[in-house]
Amino acid sequence: MTSPVWHPFTQHGLGAPIPKVVRTxxxxxxTADGRRVVDxxxxxxxxxxxxxxxxxxxxxxxxxxxxxxxxxxxWTHEPAEQLARDLVAIMPPELAHVFYSDSGSxxxxxxxKMALGYxxxxxxxxxxILMLEHSYHGDTIGTMSVGARGVFNRPYAPLLFDVGTVxxxxxxxxxxxxxxxxxxxxxxxxxxAFIVEPLVLGAxxxxxxxxxxxxxxRSICARHGTLFIADEIMTGWGRTGTLLACEQAGIVPDILCxxxxxxxxxxxxxxxxxxxxxxxxxxxxxxxxxxxxxSSYTANPIACAAAVANLAIWRDEPVRARIADLGTRQxxxxxxxxxxPLVRTPRRLGTIAAFEIAPARDTIGYLSAxxxxxxxxxxxxxxxxRPLGDTVxxxxxxxIDDADLDAVYGAVASxxxxxxx
Ligand SMILES: *Cc1c(COP(=O)(O)O)cnc(C)c1O
Numbered sequence: 537m538t539s540p541v542w543h544p545f546t547q548h549g550l551g552a553p554i555p556k557v558v559r560t561x562x563x564x565x566x567t568a569d570g571r572r573v574v575d576x577x578x579x580x581x582x583x584x585x586x587x588x589x590x591x592x593x594x595x596x597x598x599x600x601x602x603x604x605x606x607x608x609x610x611w612t613h614e615p616a617e618q619l620a621r622d623l624v625a626i627m628p629p630e631l632a633h634v635f636y637s638d639s640g641s642x643x644x645x646x647x648x649k650m651a652l653g654y655x656x657x658x659x660x661x662x663x664x665i666l667m668l669e670h671s672y673h674g675d676t677i678g679t680m681s682v683g684a685r686g687v688f689n690r691p692y693a694p695l696l697f698d699v700g701t702v703x704x705x706x707x708x709x710x711x712x713x714x715x716x717x718x719x720x721x722x723x724x725x726x727x728x729a730f731i732v733e734p735l736v737l738g739a740x741x742x743x744x745x746x747x748x749x750x751x752x753x754r755s756i757c758a759r760h761g762t763l764f765i766a767d768e769i770m771t772g773w774g775r776t777g778t779l780l781a782c783e784q785a786g787i788v789p790d791i792l793c794x795x796x797x798x799x800x801x802x803x804x805x806x807x808x809x810x811x812x813x814x815x816x817x818x819x820x821x822x823x824x825x826x827x828x829x830x831s832s833y834t835a836n837p838i839a840c841a842a843a844v845a846n847l848a849i850w851r852d853e854p855v856r857a858r859i860a861d862l863g864t865r866q867x868x869x870x871x872x873x874x875x876x877p878l879v880r881t882p883r884r885l886g887t888i889a890a891f892e893i894a895p896a897r898d899t900i901g902y903l904s905a906x907x908x909x910x911x912x913x914x915x916x917x918x919x920x921x922r923p924l925g926d927t928v929x930x931x932x933x934x935x936i937d938d939a940d941l942d943a944v945y946g947a948v949a950s951x952x953x954x955x956x957x
Contacts, residue, residue: 560587563936573918576930576944582801584773586935592800592845599841608834615840622847628788631809636835640769640795641674643806647791651729651763657817657825662728669704672739705745721760729763734781738770741927742890747785754787763790773797774859777886800846805839858934862887869945876952890929914947
């Protein structure tokens with residue numbers, strides 16, 4: 537019997553088996569056929585502390601006992617109020633307002649609409665959005681428009697809106713990035729907003745750039761009045777070593793998008809945080825100036841309760857020490873694997889380690905055979921890895937122990953030896 541389920545980013549025609557997970561715990565997925573699989577990619581970057589964290593799961597159960605979804609336009613509830621207070625307390629004080637939605641893509645759509653709404657409402661309309669080359673901000677039409685174009689979105693390309701693209705700051709070419717941003721921000725038709733993944737471009741291939749550049753990009757935007765949108769959907773919640781990647785550059789965006797680790801990765805929820813200025817531009821006695829956006833499940837109480845529990849964990853547990861420790865252990869593993877002749881550009885930021893497996897000659901890209909081959913090989917060793925083309929990355933839950941991390945890098949090492957040498 538074939539399943540009626542149509543999976544995301546899955547070519548069903550290749551017939552690869554689709555394992556069924558029956559239980560999650562810590563850094564592991566337990567399958568229906570009795571395997572314990574190490575989740576080396578935090579289930580696509582959502583799981584922070586570990587799967588099924590007892591405090592988060594308890595908060596979900598407790599909240600589910602008293603309230604399901606309620607309309608959030610003109611109504612409120614304590615989990616959303618509590619979470620907004622907690623977020624404002626832990627995030628930079630300039631980000632005084634919290635808008636709820638239910639996925640990363642939606643948080644980005646909200647950010648773009650807030651930026652355009654700001655310019656419309658202050659009576660100085662700006663429409664142009666700028667992005668950084670190789671960026672990823674989601675899979676909806678709007679977020680694909682502000683992301684890298686490629687095989688992922690070719691069929692939809694005619695519908696994607698035009699944006700200004702700033703070249704990625706490759707080492708040695710940083711000034712070109714800053715000059716392009718400066719030019720694209722200004723001129724007769726100044727840019728409304730620049731959206732950026734701070735310090736690490738995730739889906740674009742775990743491409744990293746230094747904090748000083750992020751700080752310079754931020755100040756160029758400020759000079760032109762171009763709103764600065766930080767998409768910390770992947771980089772937030774400790775991934776890069778600090779709560780936010782922006783922290784390392786000492787900057788505060790005008791608009792901040794958070795999702796993935798917001799609930800510790802347990803249930804879907806997203807927020808778009810904005811400055812008072814952006815909120816105030818929508819504040820009026822005129823209904824036509826309100827912020828026209830809602831999802832049915834905006835601020836779902838059960839999801840908000842999970843996020844409140846996540847923030848309590850950040851307050852009560854040594855999360856930052858765990859992240860620092862994982863960073864050190866990742867670096868030691870990376871240093872060992874970097875000695876292999878096929879490993880190129882090993883790099884790490886916080887808990888994210890990445891490198892390319894390169895047969896030197898050609899650029900292979902996302903659909904190259906190396907990614908799927910490594911994924912299949914790791915699977916036979918009960919390790920979940922999902923390379924981005926020829927880019928291998930390890931981004932485990934913060935609770936991963938040495939034995940499991942050894943298993944992850946052991947899977948990569950044996951792939952390099954057996955399948956490529
Ligand atoms: C995952 C991701 C998104 C999209 O989030 P979804 O919840 O999958 O819609 C947006 N931006 C970045 C940087 C991401 O990593």
